[in-house]
Amino acid sequence: MSFSPQIKIAATYMRGGTSKGIFFKLDDLPKAAQVAGEIRDQILLRVMGSPDPYQKQIDGMGGASSSTSKTVIISKSTQPDHDVDYLFGQVSIDQAFVDWSGNCGNLTAAVGAFAINNHLIDAHRIPQNGCCTVRIWQKNIAKTIVAHIPICNGQVQETGDFELDGVTFPTAEIAIEFLDPAAADQDGSTLFPTGNVIDTLDIPDVGNLQVTLINVGIPTIFLNAEDLDYQGTESQEEINQDLNALARFELIRAHAALKMGLIQHLDQAKNRQHTPKIAFVSPSKTYVSSSGKTIKAEHIDLLVRALSMGKLHHAMMGTAAVAIGTAAAIPGTLVNLAAGGQPRTIVHFGHPSGTLKVGAEAIQNAQGQWQVKKVMMSRSARILMEGWVRIPFEDVGLLGVNHNDNLNELH
Known part of the structure; x- marks a missing residue:
């Protein structure tokens, strides 16, 4: 009996504010998905378990709500005076589309921490203790966001006593500044x-x-x-x-x-x-x-x-x-x-x-x-899980993704 293997993609599952999402480094995606288009959307849909007529996303990472059916792609910034580019995709639960028309302000809180943890910020910029300022280019809306990430012993501080209504447990406070956030x-x-x-x-x-x-x-x-x-x-x-x-x-x-x-x-x-x-x-x-x-x-x-x-x-x-x-x-x-x-x-x-x-x-x-x-608020973020997400090759192979292209076949 023949079967199609699964493929795996490096990913991090993070809470940001009162949302959760799957974070990817751009260059960890298959080459065909490193540019906007049908293949990228199809991969993100399958990762989240959409479209699901049951509206539960049981066969994916989505949590069956708008707050938990979210994806983020991060890369070194192509913009002057910015550290990283941040692209957000809102994955529909019961329909086969990814909405790229806006930002997610909650997951914004996790972008700076993800960038630091994934070595997208120069090491000399990260203090032993204090705060690391990360300048983010939000690609969906072409705007600048500044995140102030607490650092303890050279690592992103995730625990603390900051309480955010809608989040069960206290954690570290992340100050966010949305610069010139109006459409223009x-x-x-x-x-x-x-x-x-x-x-x-x-x-x-x-x-x-x-x-x-x-x-x-x-x-x-x-x-x-x-x-x-x-x-x-x-x-x-x-x-x-x-x-x-x-x-x-x-x-x-x-x-x-x-x-x-x-x-x-x-x-x-x-x-x-x-x-x-x-x-x-x-x-x-x-x-x-x-x-x-x-x-x-x-x-x-x-x-x-x-x-x-x-x-x-x-x-x-x-x-x-x-x-x-x-x-x-x-x-x-x-x-x-x-x-x-x-x-x-x-x-x-x-x-x-x-x-x-x-x-x-x-x-x-x-x-x-x-x-x-400028608009300012405080949020928080935390890594929930990191490793790989896995999807059946046949579900994306039909769109021309080579399973050996920047991916590891599972054994």
């Missing part, structure tokens, strides 16, 4: 794609909704919770078990994506699940987080609930946190109004798992346009 065109910043801090969308079968459409960190749509008949304290289960609500959010997201110029036809939204994100905001209220902890209204500025890949996120996407921090700093946005309507450089918001603090430096230029110079 030839005319400069396009923070607000429509030029307005608030727009009104007329959506069939939904009605008129006020929205703030912002493109910073990741394209994001903000709505008022009360316009959707929500309190803003809803749990992940309350939203995700309501199929009608999820369908309504997807309809709103498609119309907003069209308004933002991200798609040309409404039906294109189904193949662009990773972006834009959609979130609803509310003034602060006391609620109980998913861990059972009481979050008091006086300890936060507002409430935010955000959806990713069609489901309410269990905590908060890092890129959406960049959008929240920026929108909170700019007077007149729905986020700023929900937070009290005052100018601010720091916002502390509540999400389903707890709270998060984000800082943003936003200024108005001479033409009155808002620009954001």
Whole structure:
């Protein structure tokens, strides 16, 4: 009886922020997968166990949620004054595609540590004790991110007492700076794609909704919770078990994506699940987080609930946190109004798992346009497993990958 062997690819399984993903060095991938295209996508899909009609990713490394179906490719940077290039792929769970349209802010926290551990940072740059600054070029959005990685005894420090809501165990704190994170065109910043801090969308079968459409960190749509008949304290289960609500959010997201110029036809939204994100905001209220902890209204500025890949996120996407921090700093946005309507450089918001603090430096230029110079937050990261991922050769061989090309056949 003949059979096709499995092949193995060097990989690291890491948690970054409230997400988990498979990290690859670019030159560890088969040569045919070191460039964008069908072969790369097919390999990543098979690694994660997608597409899976059962939506469990049992036969792969994916965890059956948007937070755990993620892949990262890291290489020495091709950009001046940067250390590494970081490419993120959001792998669909039940469909055969990888979405490359945006960044993952949570996994960003793991990029610097991965780069140090995989000798992509010059040894003389790494202190015996202290902090190693890693300049990251985020290839999906062509932006610079600076990660400050704690070092102890010449090694990346992963344990510590920093607590991040949505992550069970404390670990070491990693400070992240997103530099000039707004989308840009030839005319400069396009923070607000429509030029307005608030727009009104007329959506069939939904009605008129006020929205703030912002493109910073990741394209994001903000709505008022009360316009959707929500309190803003809803749990992940309350939203995700309501199929009608999820369908309504997807309809709103498609119309907003069209308004933002991200798609040309409404039906294109189904193949662009990773972006834009959609979130609803509310003034602060006391609620109980998913861990059972009481979050008091006086300890936060507002409430935010955000959806990713069609489901309410269990905590908060890092890129959406960049959008929240920026929108909170700019007077007149729905986020700023929900937070009290005052100018601010720091916002502390509540999400389903707890709270998060984000800082943003936003200024108005001479033409009155808002620009954001930097967004800052703290996350954490940890290696969960390292070694090789294995996939059946026949599942990628049909696309022309040579199983001896930069791969080891298993025995």
